[in-house]
Amino acid sequence: xxxxxxxxxxxxxxxxxxxxxxxxxxxxxxxxxxxxxxxxxxxxxxxxxxxxxxxxxxxxxxxxxxxxxxxxxxxxxxxxxxxxxxxxxxxxxxxxxxxxxxxxxxxxxxxx
Amino acid sequence: xxxxxxxxxxxxxxxxxxxxxxxxxxxxxxxxxxxxxxxxxxxxxxxxxxxxxxxxxxxxxxxxxxxxxxxxxxxxxxxxxxxxxxxxxxxxxxxxxxxxxxxxxxxx
Numbered sequence: 001x002x003x004x005x006x007x008x009x010x011x012x013x014x015x016x017x018x019x020x021x022x023x024x025x026x027x028x029x030x031x032x033x034x035x036x037x038x039x040x041x042x043x044x045x046x047x048x049x050x051x052x053x054x055x056x057x058x059x060x061x062x063x064x065x066x067x068x069x070x071x072x073x074x075x076x077x078x079x080x081x082x083x084x085x086x087x088x089x090x091x092x093x094x095x096x097x098x099x100x101x102x103x104x105x106x107x108x109x110x111x112x
Numbered sequence: 113x114x115x116x117x118x119x120x121x122x123x124x125x126x127x128x129x130x131x132x133x134x135x136x137x138x139x140x141x142x143x144x145x146x147x148x149x150x151x152x153x154x155x156x157x158x159x160x161x162x163x164x165x166x167x168x169x170x171x172x173x174x175x176x177x178x179x180x181x182x183x184x185x186x187x188x189x190x191x192x193x194x195x196x197x198x199x200x201x202x203x204x205x206x207x208x209x210x211x212x213x214x215x216x217x218x219x220x
Contacts, residue, residue: 004155042200042210043156090155098204100146103155 003027004104006091012110015081021107023074023091031097032074034066035090037106043090049074050097081111115139118201118211127220131188133199138182141205145177147186148200150213156200160186191218 004025013019023032031050035043048056049068063085065077074091088108092101118135125131133147144163148156160175162168162184168175176185184203188195195218201211 006155040213042213045208088153092155098144098208100144100158100161101202101208102158103148105155106153108153 004091004093004102006089006104006107008107009105010108010110012112013078013081014112015083017081018077018079020078021076021089021091021109023076023093023104024072025093025102026072027093027095027102028071029093029095029102030071031094031099032068033092033094033101034064034074034076035092035103037088037090047076048097055097078109081109083111086110114212116201116203116209116211119214120212121214122217123214124217124219125191127191127193127218129191129218131191131195131216131218133186133188133201133214133216135184135201135203135211136182137184137203137209139205139209140179140182142203142209144204145175145184146202146204147173147175148202148210149195150198150200152197159199191216193218193220 007022034046037043046060047066052068067075088106090106091104094101116137147160150156165179172189174187198213198215200213
């Protein structure tokens with residue numbers, strides 16, 4: 001089983017809303033990632049968790065707040081987003097940081 | 113110069129053609145190399161993972177790595193319309209980097 005699941009599939013939110021994206025994997029992977037992908041661009045790394053600890057934060061604005069409650073779950077809390085934050089948000093996991101990553105289907109976020 | 117460059121495409125080929133997709137990189141710290149396929153509005157799907165120079169084959173797909181030239185390739189034999197997607201190379205050394213992607217269309 002190489003499945004990473006993400007919810008919701010689609011999300012529309014206003015600039016004053018607070019919402020969360022969820023990601024789950026049951027492959028026993030110890031590294032999990034959040035990426036942002038704009039149309040016709042490659043994914044851009046946002047955060048890396050390794051053994052449930054934040055190991056990389058690629059200078060992401062504080063309106064994005066990651067959380068790793070346990071080794072299978074990864075959340076991305078969103079608050080006061082801007083329209084330019086509209087994108088496909090991808091979660092990925094790997095056995096360990098640096099190994100091949102398996103991606104979820106993504107959450108398509110629209111900020112109005 | 114970008115860390116990872118990829119043949120820009122878009123690329124259109126007839127069904128049954130052999131497709132060659134290529135990436136070059138500048139950082140010799142990259143040691144692990146991957147190819148992903150991404151269909152429109154979906155997450156990337158891992159196709160191939162290699163960490164040594166040489167060839168690795170999986171069905172119709174062959175990944176080739178030449179570390180001395182800092183060059184990697186993905187070959188698709190007997191291409192099918194279902195192969196139409198964006199192909200992303202990715203590599204890892206001290207950091208994980210995607211190439212910009214090549215959009216492939218296989219025409220029936």
